[in-house]
Amino acid sequence: MAGRVEATVQAVFREERGLLLAALVRRFGDLDLAEEVTSEAIEAALVRWPVDGVPPKPGAWLMTTARRKAVDRLRRDQAYAARLAVLQVEADRAAPAPSPDGQLPDERLQLFFTCAHPALPAEDRTALTLRCLAGLTTPEVARAFLVPSATMGKRIVRAKNRIRTARIPFRVPDAAELPGRLPGVLQVVYSIFTEGYAASSGPDLQRLDLAEEAIRLARILRRLLPGEREVAGLLALMLLIHARRDARTGPDGDLVLLDDQDRGRWDRAMISEGTALVEVALTGGPPGLYGVQAAIAALHDEAPDVAGTDWPQIVGLYDVLRGLAPSPVVELNRAVAVAMRDGPAAGLPLLDALADEPRLREYSPFPAARGDLLRRLGRHTDAAEAYREALALAGTEPERAHLRRRLAEVAKP
């Protein structure tokens, strides 16, 4: 019984924590206070609910409890007394009335923009978003970033102090500012995803959790900003990449490249959800960065195999992408797609044209891609040289193992 109640509390905690926190921040304008009373309300629930039963509207119960605790705390604190009077008036005027069905008003969007404020250092933004919106504890956030818990604790305290001292507002940017501020929010969510996706050495469940947290956050954003196509694009991109998670590693935890993955192990439901979102992202206006990348991912996910991939369309999408955000990495990927469409002889000069790019000089996928094209052209000696170059630059053991296999193929007498 106690176990079941605790499980319910945990579920409520996960679902409602961000909502509660956002609503309390809105009311009291203090992230620290909001966090403390949210935790206290959860603790109170753990004591009360096993005795009284889980209330019919757990979220509303937690909200009422947390609000009372916040007001008590402010009353006790002399320094806050004057502020409280002002806050109460402001909050009552500004806060939307709770809806009759007991649903909490969704103020998480404000928290998204506060946590991703450009006046905060980038790493603090990600940490704060995970702490405040994803409901991860500080040790969990620390584990995700591979830093000691105390370090992460300090970082989160520093970020919260910064918000309070500089008075970074809790608000959603108005329509004119939104295009400027939204990319920052999307970047935070995407960097949480890539942190979880990072192919280092084998599967790490905690990191898969992190990718799933990012998807969950993107779903919330999508609900809050249904008209923003780049939000749909980001969610689509993450779903379409995450759909391949089970096929990305071999039995020994080694990395399996897209070409060699068992496509039967891809998550079909996730792919169809992602594909539908790509259509939303690319309809009704100029395409955005995430939408185009998601469309490329969708074409890979829909293809029966490498040969059956719609390479002409992928090249077309890279052309759009290079127009939106030109970079040597985009050029590299485009050259590889051209080689798949028109043959290795067509791709090689495109790669060779990138040889002087300083940003590709230390980037192992660049010589690895050259090696692949040279190998397919039968120029085995040149291919071996490119693979050796890639091997020297590769950062992870699974990458090196793959390159050694390739090298052995072309170095055969």
Next chain:
Amino acid sequence: MKYLMLINAGLNDEGDVTGGCTPEGWQLFYKEIKEAGVHLHGNPLADFTTAATVRVDDRGERVITDGPFAESREVLGGYFVVDVPDLDVALDWAARCPGSRDGGSIVVRPLADYES
């Protein structure tokens, strides 16, 4: 909430101040910020080559050098103080200031408030 705006001009390789902000641009900005009722006070500084820097070392000796930070690509050219509701409004004013353009930048610092 009061914020100090430090107006930094960019410097080119010769050490000359960059930027082509016109006197009219500055006049218009000061007119706008005063009319908005957020401007408290502020001053432009004289040419940065007239600056001197004092440091007292651990033996208590004064070390006086000419100019502001010799290695910096930017030089403080003036400041103003605004009183606005939050950082975003302060950042808006900073972005409207001609000093934020042409390689210049505005550093926004909240004033410490030990009263509350």
